[in-house]
Amino acid sequence: MTIVFETEKQTIKMLRLSALLVLLAFVSICKGITGGKESVPHSRPYMASIQRNGKHECGGFLVAEQWVMSAAHCFLQGTDGVKIVLGAHSLTKPEESKQEFSIDTVYKHAAFSLANYDSDIALVKMTSKANMNDAVSALEFQRTGEALPQPGDVVTSAGWGSLNNLGLRPDTLQEVDVEVIVSNLCSRGDYYGLKFTSNMICAAKKRKDTCDGDSGGPLLYQNVAVGVTSNGGKKCGTLKKPGLYTIISNFTDWIEKTMRE
Template sequence: MHSSVGIVALAVLGVAVCAQPRGRILGGQEAKAHSWSNMASVQVNGTHVCGGTLVDEQWVLSAAHCLDGVTSDEFVQVLLGAHSLSKPEPSKRLYDVQAAVRHPGSRPDRIEDDLLLLKLFQNASLGPYVSPLPLQSEDRDLTPGTLCDVAGWGVVSHAGRRPDVLQQLTVPIMDRNTCNLRVHHDGVVTQNMMCAESNRRDSCRGDSGGPLVCGNKVEGVVAWGSRVCGNRKKPGVFTRVSTYIDWIENVRLGNWTV
């Protein structure tokens, strides 16, 4: 039974007009089953559309563009405790979404402020396979070359094949100035974003909203990149969590409207 509260909250979500290729694990490998206990699958009408991160027992962090075009008669849910999207697993549970809170600066036609918080109707059942991961609160840039991990159920081949089990990938952080060179993203990567190298290894469609984890903290949220995933000239771009930590905390404390 889906409460109307969640449906009303989702009614504000607009129609997608993507200025940048969204979604963007290509060249990775299957994750160790249930090693990403913070990992969420954001689903619309029972289909995986994006990744997400469990930040506490009632909130999941994802990307705002994940719900572009979703209408009030569509059901948004969050799957936690999963390795396989389709096979039965004792730890898996699907939660209805009570409210979808987009960052007020996010819009379908821009790449800034691309964050979304999803409030679950009931608290997630925490345990060894479902647990939050701390968010990075220190606002500083990582040293270029720092190795971070990203995971998701997004596209794993140029042909568009999607995996059933969670994939993960280790990527080196790229200096923002380098990322902004004309040969790469030509100045559009702001201080609110960070880049990772994407030479044949990249996040891809369906990975949007998932976590970039560095040193056991969520450093970024998968945002956008190349139309062709794995294009070394178009590094993967992530929304920096630390920039938005005050907004995230305010929403978790109930200071939000839809």
Template structure:
């Protein structure tokens, strides 16, 4: 019996060992500051701040994220831009208070439908090579189809054991058909027309124990990009990280152009 417990503990250690540094489930560490739009939404923990969710800058005073990251308000959370390492001092980092939080009014916590939110920072960021906004797909744009290669990034869990990276991770994944994601053995009726799902099986030989690339817990609110443009927000991905029949779910950003423009005060020609 003792031998079984020792073996199990060793297995847990090895999974953590091989997963560490490889990023989002099956991903890899991003080049430092190669994704200057990335935001870390942080919550107070003891005397410091702890990464809780991702986001991405879409204008000099606005960050887009997921409602389920801040469902009841900012509550003292802060937004940090220019981050690569969460723990190390970096002169690129800019920290902001949340001046306004706009959660989509039709957000449904039961299935994460309409999981999109906008944060207005307490001041515009100082643009640099490490801090920039990113474009997002608007209404009328063409979303990636089945099997299209898309990218995601974040500081979320490296595995289902909850180990977290210090450095920003990224993964190249593939869109799964909406028909498949609506199947009862995938997400069933919880999967709506406002969602896209994606993951990627590791090519063989796969050096990852989980054999998947996927977003995971803590990646929520981060971007899904297609040809360098944000097309989705990490939403319900990460419930069962790296599982074949539970790919990451992302909110389709182009469905919310009118709401985004209204919140940010953009005109019809934006």
């Protein structure tokens, strides 16, 4: 009986080891956001880490000396304990390039809907202006009338969000190239159905996607921000639940009016 029992224990250990190896193999595939890569340090000087009590929650991007654009849903819990960090590559390591700011006011678009994440865009006014340099600078964003990327065009996003559906978070900024998906596909019932609106772009690629914690970051086309990372499926990288991005140019009047205040 003892021999049989020991054999069973060895079998259980082997099964656990096999499961662990499979898990590690899966994690190793996901080298960036989901299927992306680490950014060259400070090659995206507009990136902002929005942190609550020192922990990264969402992304954002600098659009003017005192203004960061992000997603409205990133501020559902208010701004207590929230700081904006600019000039970062690593979230934990000390970097002379880092600048930290408190928030003066968050302006969430009035039409933002938690039901489908329509109009998921916010502007954050910091309490002081950023010191603009090689590691911190503003990103150009698209205005009304400018051409949006078309289905099949390659677009890029960046952030410190989860590397995979297990919730593994990176310490350094990651980026990923995805492709714009035709809107008629994203509005199909087996994709997003009626939740997909004219204020959204959907984009992804096989095993490449933005993920939890990337919300608020930019979607870039030809080095211009055309979208704000908004929402997607419960699992990142899922074929029929590609990443959703708010179309910035649909909100030009609101952006200009808000930033004049």
